[in-house]
Amino acid sequence: MAAKARPLPVVVLADVSGSMGEPQEKIDVLNECIRRMLSDFATADVGRGVIHVGVIAFSQDGAVLHQELVPAAKASWTDMQARGGTPLGAALALADELLRDEATVPPRAFSPTLILVSDGKPTDDWEEALDRLLDSPKGSKATRLAVAIGGPGMTEQAKAVLRRFVSDEASGVFEAQDVSRIQQYFRWVTVTVTQRAQSTRPDRAPVLNPEDLSDFGA
Structure with missing residues (x-):
């Protein structure tokens, strides 16, 4: 009997604060990127993983x-x-709750990929929630990626928050100064996660060289 495919969880933490609607193009592109990612994942031939x-x-x-x-x-x-503030702490707490729920993410699942997308500084207490996520069994092993969407709200302090989140300093925080770069980044995520699911070592985390994004069209 063939082994049952193991889940490979991908969780996007999406900032949909009011600034993401200024201009409207930012939230529109993020919605389209996620919709396309779902479609590509749904049709991918991934073999050992789902x-x-x-x-x-x-x-x-x-x-x-x-x-x-x-x-x-x-x-x-x-x-x-897009509307309102940027309660990152609440998002991190919910992600932690999700990963700890074995009915949703069973122990046999591959290590998850978490993708944080934001264009501004958090408006709530986020550090304790992040520490709890990073101390959890699944959160500590997760591939944690971050996208800083360019704009007036994305200060150096806000970028420092995202750097605390990422799991690999080599990848760092990807800075998308225009919406086409958001599309390229999500294409890279789609391809690398699919390759992880197909590989013999799905728990190996990908490392992004931003110069490689030109290979991933919008």
Whole structure:
């Protein structure tokens, strides 16, 4: 009997604060990137793994599980709307809760990939929530990626927060100064996660050289 495919969780923590709608193009591109990623994952031939995708949206209402963590082929995407502040702490706490739930992320799952996308400074207490996530069994082993979306709200202090989140200093925080770079980055994520699921060592984390993004069209 063939071995049952193991889940490979991918969780996007999406900043949908008001500044993400200024200009509207930012939130529109982020929605399109996630929709395309879900579609690509759903049709990928991944062999040993099944890619599960969930999206945590955080804004003035706190953090919500906008897309439940399910196999990509079962996801049904609804566009996110931009409004309010940037409660990163609430998003990190929800991500930690999600990863600790063995009914959602079973012990046999491959190490998860967490992708934090933000364009501004957190508006709540986030450090304790981040420490708890990084101290957890799955959170500590996760591939943690961060995208700083360029704009007036993305200060050096805000970027420093994202640097605390990432799991590999070699990859660092990817700075998307224009929306086309967001699209390229998500294409890179899609390709590398799919390659992880196909490989004999799916828990190996990818390292991004920003110069390589030109290979991943928008």
